[in-house]
Amino acid sequence: MNTRSLSFRLVTWYAGVLTLVFVVLGSLTLIFLRHYLESAVLDTQARRARQIADTLIASVDRTGDDVMTRQVEELYSPVVNDRFIRITTASGSVLYVSGAPHDGTFVPADIPTLSAAPFSREGVFERKVELPSGSVLIGAVASGHYVVEVGVSTARTEETLRQVLLLLAVGLPVGVLIAVSGGFVLVRRALNPVNQIAHKAEDISQHNLSERLPVVHSGDELEHLSVSLNNMIARLEDAIQTSKQFVADASHELRTPLTVLRGELETLAQDALLKAHTRESLGSLLEEVDRLAEVVESLLALSKLDAGEAITERVRFDLGELVSTTAEQMNLLAEDKGIGVECDAEPAVFVEGDRSRMKQVVVNLLDNAIKYTPNGGNVVLRIAREGDTAVLEVVDNGIGIPTEALPHMFKRFFRVDDSRSREQGGAGLGLSIVKSICAAQGAEVDVTSRPGGGSCFRVRQPLARGV
Amino acid sequence: MRILIVEDEKKLCELIGRALKAERFAVDEATDGHQGWALADSYEYDLIILDLMLPGMGGAEILRRIRLKNQQVPILILTARDATEEKVQNFEAGADDYLTKPFAFAELVIRVKALLRRGPVTRASVLRVGDLEVDRLSQHVKRAGKKIELTPKEYALLEYLASNPGRVFSRTMIIEHVWDQSFEGLTNIVDVYVRHLRSKVDDPFPTKLIRTVRGVGYGLGESTDA
Numbered sequence: 001m002n003t004r005s006l007s008f009r010l011v012t013w014y015a016g017v018l019t020l021v022f023v024v025l026g027s028l029t030l031i032f033l034r035h036y037l038e039s040a041v042l043d044t045q046a047r048r049a050r051q052i053a054d055t056l057i058a059s060v061d062r063t064g065d066d067v068m069t070r071q072v073e074e075l076y077s078p079v080v081n082d083r084f085i086r087i088t089t090a091s092g093s094v095l096y097v098s099g100a101p102h103d104g105t106f107v108p109a110d111i112p113t114l115s116a117a118p119f120s121r122e123g124v125f126e127r128k129v130e131l132p133s134g135s136v137l138i139g140a141v142a143s144g145h146y147v148v149e150v151g152v153s154t155a156r157t158e159e160t161l162r163q164v165l166l167l168l169a170v171g172l173p174v175g176v177l178i179a180v181s182g183g184f185v186l187v188r189r190a191l192n193p194v195n196q197i198a199h200k201a202e203d204i205s206q207h208n209l210s211e212r213l214p215v216v217h218s219g220d221e222l223e224h225l226s227v228s229l230n231n232m233i234a235r236l237e238d239a240i241q242t243s244k245q246f247v248a249d250a251s252h253e254l255r256t257p258l259t260v261l262r263g264e265l266e267t268l269a270q271d272a273l274l275k276a277h278t279r280e281s282l283g284s285l286l287e288e289v290d291r292l293a294e295v296v297e298s299l300l301a302l303s304k305l306d307a308g309e310a311i312t313e314r315v316r317f318d319l320g321e322l323v324s325t326t327a328e329q330m331n332l333l334a335e336d337k338g339i340g341v342e343c344d345a346e347p348a349v350f351v352e353g354d355r356s357r358m359k360q361v362v363v364n365l366l367d368n369a370i371k372y373t374p375n376g377g378n379v380v381l382r383i384a385r386e387g388d389t390a391v392l393e394v395v396d397n398g399i400g401i402p403t404e405a406l407p408h409m410f411k412r413f414f415r416v417d418d419s420r421s422r423e424q425g426g427a428g429l430g431l432s433i434v435k436s437i438c439a440a441q442g443a444e445v446d447v448t449s450r451p452g453g454g455s456c457f458r459v460r461q462p463l464a465r466g467v
Numbered sequence: 468m469r470i471l472i473v474e475d476e477k478k479l480c481e482l483i484g485r486a487l488k489a490e491r492f493a494v495d496e497a498t499d500g501h502q503g504w505a506l507a508d509s510y511e512y513d514l515i516i517l518d519l520m521l522p523g524m525g526g527a528e529i530l531r532r533i534r535l536k537n538q539q540v541p542i543l544i545l546t547a548r549d550a551t552e553e554k555v556q557n558f559e560a561g562a563d564d565y566l567t568k569p570f571a572f573a574e575l576v577i578r579v580k581a582l583l584r585r586g587p588v589t590r591a592s593v594l595r596v597g598d599l600e601v602d603r604l605s606q607h608v609k610r611a612g613k614k615i616e617l618t619p620k621e622y623a624l625l626e627y628l629a630s631n632p633g634r635v636f637s638r639t640m641i642i643e644h645v646w647d648q649s650f651e652g653l654t655n656i657v658d659v660y661v662r663h664l665r666s667k668v669d670d671p672f673p674t675k676l677i678r679t680v681r682g683v684g685y686g687l688g689e690s691t692d693a
Contacts (some may be wrong), residue, residue: 036598075468198688252520252547255568256476263482263572267681270635279681287683294652331618336659359649369652430652 006194007187008163015180022176033164038137042126046139049150050124052076052085053143060146069096084108084136084151086204094145105134105153111291114147116141128154145404191220201229206308209237240307247303254296261291291427297428302412305436310357314441316464317355319344319390320383326362327381333367338376341366345383349390353441361437361445364430365394365457373454375396389460397454409447410435469493469510470584472546473503473529483516486572487579501522507533512540514583516575519546519557527560533563541582545570547584572638573684580631594629596688597676599668601629610672620645621664626658628677628687635678635686661685 002008002141052072053276060068078085078098089224097108110131117126124141128135129151138151157392164205193216200213212233215226268274269282304310324343334341351358362381369379373396382393401409408414412432438445443461470492474480477498484494495510498504500523507515507529515533519526530542541563554565564578594601600609606622608615617625623645628636638654650656661677667674678686 183562197488220521248548255547256479258569260478260482262569263479263486266572266635266683267482267486270679283681284684290654290682298652326649329650330653330656332618332620332663333656336662356649359647360651363649363653 007184007191010187011279013182014183015176017243018176018179019172022168026172029239030161030165034161037160038128038154039126040153041137041152041157042128042139043116043151044139045137045150046124046126046141048076049139052087052140052150053146053258057087057143057146065095072096072118073098078230080280082113082153084149085137086111086113086149086345087266088113088147088149089131090142090145090147092122105155106131106136106151107133111136111138111151111383114149143316155369181339189235193226194427195429197222197226197229199378204233206240208241209233211365243307245307247300250303257288258296262286262293265289278417295427298427298433301433302429302436305440306434308440310354310437310440313354313356314352315355316350316352317358319349319351319358319392319461320347322355322359323362323381323383323392326359327366330363330366330370334370334379335375336372339370339373339379340377341370341381342381343383345380345381345386349383349385351390352464353443353461354437357437357441361434361459362392362394364434365459368430369394369396369398369455369457372396377454385463386460388463390463392459392461393456394458395454395456400453401449401455402451403449406447406449410445468513469495470579471495471497471503471506471510471512471515473497473500473507473526475521475584476518482572483575484493486576488579490576492579500526500529504529504532508536514543514579515544516542516543516579517562519544519548527557530557530562541580543575553567561686571640571684573635573637574640577631577634584640585626594626594632596629596632597674598672599629599676599687601626608668610668615667615669617664619661620660621667622658625664625668625687628685632688633686637684641684657685 029238056068056071063071072085072087075085081099082101082103083098084101084106085096085098087096088094091323092113094113100107110133111129114125125140125142126138127140128137135154137154137157138149140147142148149181160191193214196216200211204211204213212230212317213226215230217223265282265286269279269286274282284396301310303431320343324345326332327341327343332340360377365382373379378397380393380395382391382395384391384393405414405416409416410431413428415428435445437443438459438461441461443459445457445459447455447457470487472480472487472494473485474483474496474558475498480496480498484496487494495512497507500521502516502523503521504524517526517529522530526544526546529540533540533542538561542561543564543566544557544562545566545568547568557565563582566575567577592602592604594603598611602608603626606626608617608622608625624641626686627641627644638657639651642650642654644654646656647659661679665675665677669677676687678688680686
């Protein structure tokens with residue numbers, strides 16, 4: 001289960017809150033209930049003590065102590081009723097104390113006698129005596145020279161409280177469980193359209209922008225969201241359509257005059273009767289036309305890559321094999337400068353993509369490496385697997401790139417410094433094309449360099465799946 | 468030989484016309500689709516050069532109509548767009564060749580001649596330029612009877628130059644034929660290979676065969692242009 005999903009987090013949160021509330025309420029209930037039960041029992045004991053005092057003590061002058069204690073025994077039979085009854089004189093001597101109760105919940109002899117007890121104005125004093133054998137609740141009444149104490153064990157109230165506790169301990173988890181599972185189902189059902197929208201959104205790419213997300217007619221935020229997303233896709237579709245149209249129009253409007261320009265100049269340049277300096281000027285013009293044409297081609301290629309139109313095939317091919325054959329075709333270019341090109345390829349590094357576009361990447365990177373490596377230098381092409389990624393490295397030991405220029409290397413029309421690249425030709429678009437091609441087929445390209453110590457361009461592309 | 472050019476860009480149309488007239492072809496020019504179709508429909512042409520983006524009737528439509536009527540005439544398509552998909556569609560619709568603007572005029576003329584010939588001349592197994600012999604079957608090169616060793620790429624370059632002696636080939640044309648489109652823009656590679664080729668084919672001999680025309684490109688043997 002995804003512990004970061006909205007449904008999981010919502011349900012966990014509510015379950016936590018619910019449990020906390022239940023636990024707090026349960027504890028408070030138990031505390032108040034205990035207090036209420038004990039004070040009720042104490043009142044009963046005090047009432048009973050008052051009764052004994054009123055009926056028996058009032059007549060003790062006539063009957064004598066012995067008769068009184070016998071009467072208490074007869075009337076209240078404390079042992080059978082599990083009660084504690086004790087009658088003491090004001091001086092502290094015990095006149096009567098009941099025997100051990102049947103249920104054995106306390107030992108009467110253990111209960112300390114009252115001396116100067118803080119009786120209330122009505123002559124009542126209530127207390128709870130904690131004994132090792134069990135607690136006893138005692139209500140005492142002072143009447144004349146006598147103090148009458150009536151008590152009962154807390155066993156019965158404790159039993160009631162235990163039952164309430166048991167009820168809470170069983171009821172609480174069951175209640176929380178029902179709430180959580182019900183909540184989980186509800187949240188899942190409510191969020192289901194979100195999953196559908198997400199799935200569909202992942203399926204929509206540049207190539208099927210005319211498709212739309214499913215709209216949930218729920219009238220809630222989700223409907224709003226799906227409609228907004230669809231509007232956004234429509235705008236995207238529009239923007240890409242505009243950009244495609246632009247590429248088509250610009251292609252036509254730029255290429256046609258270039259063709260005329262070049263045609264006229266070519267015809268002129270091949271006139272045998274031309275003077276030498278005119279021929280030179282025409283040659284120079286033609287070179288500029290070529291450069292212009294090259295920039296136009298590069299820009300159109302970039303626009304097409306941006307519009308997602310340029311990647312036309314997706315095939316499986318061996319990156320190492322592509323790189324080594326390309327390097328072979330460019331060998332003379334390196335040889336001419338006395339640069340050694342070494343190709344260090346792991347066998348069978350298969351990737352998936354547009355083979356000729358990938359070749360263009362290799363050509364551009366290798367051409368750059370050769371251009372910016374002085375005579376007698378070295379260029380190493382390394383192709384290796386790293387986990388499930390194919391890595392192509394083009395490493396040279398040439399002039400390197402200044403640190404401050406590194407972040408800009410793939411920007412359009414960027415030159416490290418004007419003098420060095422202009423004389424090498426190129427408009428500063430080669431690396432942007434490399435980057436756009438890589439982006440278009442799910443690869444990444446980056447560069448590290450030490451000025452004076454050479455550069456390393458690294459292309460990382462996921463390996464082809466299967467085999 | 469009579470050629471029809473349908474191209475809405477007036478200057479380009481005239482320019483192509485002039486280049487072809489210089490090659491002694493009879494040329495008719497049309498600057499919109501309807502006019503183009505009317506001409507193609509009324510005369511027998513040996514070749515039709517057709518731009519795709521035309522006012523009136525589109526190039527693709529003209530192509531379709533011509534093919535309905537006449538299966539034979541070779542058709543060369545000019546376009547400013549280079550979507551491969553479109554290219555395939557037009558070949559399926561009956562185009563014989565395809566040129567993307569901006570093209571070198573030398574290329575246009577070579578393609579036109581190739582389309583018109585379609586015959587034995589270019590398929591000769593031994594190409595001769597001066598005292599240079601290029602044997603296409605064995606891929607052996609001899610000059611003045613002496614064998615010259617070339618690498619495969621040098622051979623491909625020389626054979627391409629020798630296929631149209633006297634004509635000047637642009638670097639872009641050479642890249643496209645000898646390498647492939649991935650090398651587009653890497654024109655300095657051509658210069659390096661030509662230099663190497665020269666050192667083997669020209670340097671040991673008194674007459675130089677490989678010609679450089681600045682800004683245009685390279686050629687083999689004396690210029691055939693007027």
